[in-house]
Amino acid sequence: MLAEKIRGGMRIAALDRTAQALGLTIGLALADARARIPDLQVFDADPYADMDWLERLADGCIRYTPSVALDPPEGLVLDIAGCAHLFGGETEMVRMIEARLEAAGMQVRAACADAPDAAHALARFQTLPGADEAAAVRRLPVAALRLDAESETALKRAGLKSVGDVASRPMAVIAARFGAEAVTAIRRLLGEAESPLAPRRIAPALMNERRFAEPVARTEYALQMLEELAGETALQLEEIKRGGRRFEALFFRTDGMVLRLRVETSLPTRDPSAIMRLFHERLESLSDPVDPGFGFDLIRMTIPQTEPLAPSQLALEGGAVSETQMAELVDRLSTRIGRGRIVRLHPQDTHIPEQAQLALPAVDGAAPATWPCPEPGGAPLRPLHLFDPPQPITVGDMATADGPPQSFRWRRALHDVTRSEGPERIAAEWWRRKGGYEPGKGGLTRDYYRVEDTRGRRYWIFRHGMTGDPHWFLHGVFA
Amino acid sequence: MRESITALSALKRRIARIGAIPSALGESGIALGHAPMDAALGGGLARGKVHELFALAASDAGSAAGFALMLALKARGGGAVLWLRTEAAERGQGALYAPGLVALGLDPGALVIGVMPDDVALLKAAVDAVRCGDLGAAVIECRGNPRALDLTASRRLAIAAEKSGVTALFLRTEAVPAPSAAETRWAVRPAVSVALEAEAPGQTAIEVELLRRRAGPSGMRWRLEWDRDGQAFREETLSGAVVPVLRDGPAADRGTESLRQTA
Numbered sequence: 001m002l003a004e005k006i007r008g009g010m011r012i013a014a015l016d017r018t019a020q021a022l023g024l025t026i027g028l029a030l031a032d033a034r035a036r037i038p039d040l041q042v043f044d045a046d047p048y049a050d051m052d053w054l055e056r057l058a059d060g061c062i063r064y065t066p067s068v069a070l071d072p073p074e075g076l077v078l079d080i081a082g083c084a085h086l087f088g089g090e091t092e093m094v095r096m097i098e099a100r101l102e103a104a105g106m107q108v109r110a111a112c113a114d115a116p117d118a119a120h121a122l123a124r125f126q127t128l129p130g131a132d133e134a135a136a137v138r139r140l141p142v143a144a145l146r147l148d149a150e151s152e153t154a155l156k157r158a159g160l161k162s163v164g165d166v167a168s169r170p171m172a173v174i175a176a177r178f179g180a181e182a183v184t185a186i187r188r189l190l191g192e193a194e195s196p197l198a199p200r201r202i203a204p205a206l207m208n209e210r211r212f213a214e215p216v217a218r219t220e221y222a223l224q225m226l227e228e229l230a231g232e233t234a235l236q237l238e239e240i241k242r243g244g245r246r247f248e249a250l251f252f253r254t255d256g257m258v259l260r261l262r263v264e265t266s267l268p269t270r271d272p273s274a275i276m277r278l279f280h281e282r283l284e285s286l287s288d289p290v291d292p293g294f295g296f297d298l299i300r301m302t303i304p305q306t307e308p309l310a311p312s313q314l315a316l317e318g319g320a321v322s323e324t325q326m327a328e329l330v331d332r333l334s335t336r337i338g339r340g341r342i343v344r345l346h347p348q349d350t351h352i353p354e355q356a357q358l359a360l361p362a363v364d365g366a367a368p369a370t371w372p373c374p375e376p377g378g379a380p381l382r383p384l385h386l387f388d389p390p391q392p393i394t395v396g397d398m399a400t401a402d403g404p405p406q407s408f409r410w411r412r413a414l415h416d417v418t419r420s421e422g423p424e425r426i427a428a429e430w431w432r433r434k435g436g437y438e439p440g441k442g443g444l445t446r447d448y449y450r451v452e453d454t455r456g457r458r459y460w461i462f463r464h465g466m467t468g469d470p471h472w473f474l475h476g477v478f479a
Numbered sequence: 480m481r482e483s484i485t486a487l488s489a490l491k492r493r494i495a496r497i498g499a500i501p502s503a504l505g506e507s508g509i510a511l512g513h514a515p516m517d518a519a520l521g522g523g524l525a526r527g528k529v530h531e532l533f534a535l536a537a538s539d540a541g542s543a544a545g546f547a548l549m550l551a552l553k554a555r556g557g558g559a560v561l562w563l564r565t566e567a568a569e570r571g572q573g574a575l576y577a578p579g580l581v582a583l584g585l586d587p588g589a590l591v592i593g594v595m596p597d598d599v600a601l602l603k604a605a606v607d608a609v610r611c612g613d614l615g616a617a618v619i620e621c622r623g624n625p626r627a628l629d630l631t632a633s634r635r636l637a638i639a640a641e642k643s644g645v646t647a648l649f650l651r652t653e654a655v656p657a658p659s660a661a662e663t664r665w666a667v668r669p670a671v672s673v674a675l676e677a678e679a680p681g682q683t684a685i686e687v688e689l690l691r692r693r694a695g696p697s698g699m700r701w702r703l704e705w706d707r708d709g710q711a712f713r714e715e716t717l718s719g720a721v722v723p724v725l726r727d728g729p730a731a732d733r734g735t736e737s738l739r740q741t742a
Contacts, residue, residue: 329611332607341595342591343594353578371577382579384541384548384579419679420678455538458680478683479549
């Protein structure tokens with residue numbers, strides 16, 4: 001059993017069947033439980049690990065249906081409409097799912113119903129099998145309504161023990177006494193009201209899969225299968241004249257775990273060899289290699305979204321070739337070392353120097369942008385390299401109180417300023433600050449100077465603030 | 480016997496073809512627009528080769544990066560420029576700044592920056608990048624002398640560049656020159672600029688020294704000024720070590736112009 005700390009005392013959070021049989025209940029103080037059963041096995045409850053496990057199981061269940069929803073803390077809801085016949089009917093499918101989860105060492109209760117709420121309740125509260133689904137639902141205790149404890153007790157006190165009892169009363173009465181939630185709960189349970197399901201993943205636009213009678217334990221063979229899938233996908237995409245920018249490979253292990261590999265491209269593509277190259281890159285970049293465990297029994301390739309891609313003869317269109325080669329390089333590097341590391345710079349509409357550019361992943365494609373053009377013939381006014389945040393410097397003597405320093409020290413080296421230009425005054429964006437329009441609250445103004453030292457090194461330094469004892473920073477290095 | 484002759488001639492043709500590619504590419508040097516330098520390089524910077532640009536001191540790195548960018552601008556020929564660097568370089572050197580790139584004449588839209596976690600990844604990515612034939616130029620920025628960068632790695636890069644025809648500019652900051660397969664090796668230092676009006680720092684000025692060139696003389700030094708609008712180097716003053724006489728006023732500017740024209 002698991003215990004967790006609730007309101008200052010250790011209480012039971014979860015029990016297994018043996019513990020339940022001994023008469024322990026959830027919420028009981030740990031000390032009481034220990035007094036009753038001295039040789040109790042207690043573990044700390046870890047809700048995060050539980051949730052993580054549940055999510056992994058949910059991912060594993062998309063082998064049965066694309067729409068799997070979490071029902072925390074311990075349930076999964078599978079929408080099997082239109083999928084059951086693939087597995088030999090509902091009963092057979094439930095049996096398969098149960099067998100797979102029990103093989104992973106879990107105790108499972110499964111139920112099928114027309115409404116998700118009904119299935120939820122049947123899985124948890126059903127004690128005896130009913131004649132049909134409706135009868136079974138009506139026989140459930142009122143706890144299945146998932147109302148708060150107060151309403152539940154009130155229902156029981158009123159003599160309404162089962163869902164059927166409550167449902168036979170006029171709904172107006174129930175609503176007046178227990179609130180609209182009670183009515184909604186009843187109607188959802190009986191399948192009269194819609195209960196929306198929030199699937200964990202949206203069904204992909206295109207999907208191909210291979211099932212194996214015997215699990216595949218060799219990664220090379222699994223990759224070969226993936227390549228075949230990529231070929232099939234390419235043919236399908238070609239027929240609909242579309243391409244994909246994101247590709248996902250799912251390797252379902254026999255123990256219910258799923259390995260997920262994702263690659264993306266900057267241009268829509270359907271070339272299987274290009275896709276496979278990216279998958280190989282991704283595999284190489286994984287910190288721990290693919291572990292087939294006891295083998296994969298299902299491999300699937302999905303494309304979440306497709307984009308139009310006209311059939312083209314690359315050899316004849318010179319421009320297209322050039323574009324794709326560069327795009328392929330970007331894709332490959334992004335796949336290998338991470339999409340955020342291969343970037344393009346985009347302009348931003350601000351005067352604050354370090355915010356004037358934004359580095360966005362190059363895989364996302366390049367939007368045409370115009371950068372402010374410098375005056376012809378002038379010296380560069382902006383540095384080639386910029387430090388963000390700016391680096392503090394200590395300044396020496398000043399020729400004038402509000403001019404540039406005659407020398408400054410940066411990274412322990414002294415620079416004697418021989419030439420300088422400035423100040424270029426850049427005010428803080430007071431309109432973005434709360435209360436920035438009030439005097440003194442708009443932020444500090446920066447006075448920028450371009451300076452050159454005796455050896456010809458050019459730097460961009462600024463004074464932060466105008467009055468008092470301002471700090472100096474080095475913001476950039478010119479070429 | 481007859482069969483072996485045909486096989487032999489086919490083989491000879493193949494070898495001739497292999498031999499022809501680098502020489503054909505080598506002929507079309509990239510003219511840098513600076514007559515003495517172009518002459519010393521035999522017509523310009525060799526295309527499809529690796530060129531090493533050294534910043535021997537840490538504080539020269541800015542100028543070396545500037546020289547790399549200028550050469551990339553000359554070499555790209557309308558293609559994209561890929562700038563690969565490591566995280567360490569990004570921290571120590573500062574991030575590449577788009578308005579500064581514009582100020583030197585590169586449209587940031589044509590630039591892709593790759594920030595690599597370590598030197599091994601950098602070199603691996605560099606070879607992949609240089610293999611990509613339609614890249615205009617690749618700048619590979621490497622800090623110090625990492626162990627991964629040995630003669631083999633350097634040769635691999637050179638072969639990749641030769642095959643694809645991409646000019647690779649290997650920017651080495653805070654590094655000591657070591658044997659490599661590079662076509663040329665340069666040392667770059669900042670130079671005192673010609674002051675604009677009111678003692679303002681002037682056009683980007685650098686001093687470059689050709690440390691080594693395969694099949695050619697080396698050891699020359701030039702002081703260069705970058706002309707952004709013409710995208711070309713100009714010879715700025717004749718002697719390197721002397722700080723130019725302070726000049727101001729429009730008359731002095733005209734004087735410099737005439738000097739540039741004669742150079």
